[in-house]
Amino acid sequence: MRYRQLGRSELQVSVIGFGGFALGGRWWGRRDDRAALAAVRRALDLGINLFDTAPVYGSGLGEELLARGLES
Numbered sequence: 001m002r003y004r005q006l007g008r009s010e011l012q013v014s015v016i017g018f019g020g021f022a023l024g025g026r027w028w029g030r031r032d033d034r035a036a037l038a039a040v041r042r043a044l045d046l047g048i049n050l051f052d053t054a055p056v057y058g059s060g061l062g063e064e065l066l067a068r069g070l071e072s
Helices: 033-045 061-071
Strands: 003-005 012-014
Antiparallel strands (some): 003 012
C-alpha cells in the first residue's frame, strides 16, 4: 500500500480509502454484518488506514460496524 501525508499533519494515510456508506445497509438492501466486518478486516490487512464514515450511514450503524471491525 502506498501512503501520503495528510495535509500539513504528520499523519500518513493510505492512497486508497474505504468508503463506509454501504456498511449501514438501508439504501443498499439487506444488511450483512458478517460481510461488513470481513470487508473492514480485509481493508486493514491490505494496509488501508483511511476510512470514510458519517452518522447518517445506517443511522449510525455503519460507524458501529466499523468500530467493531477495527477492534478485532
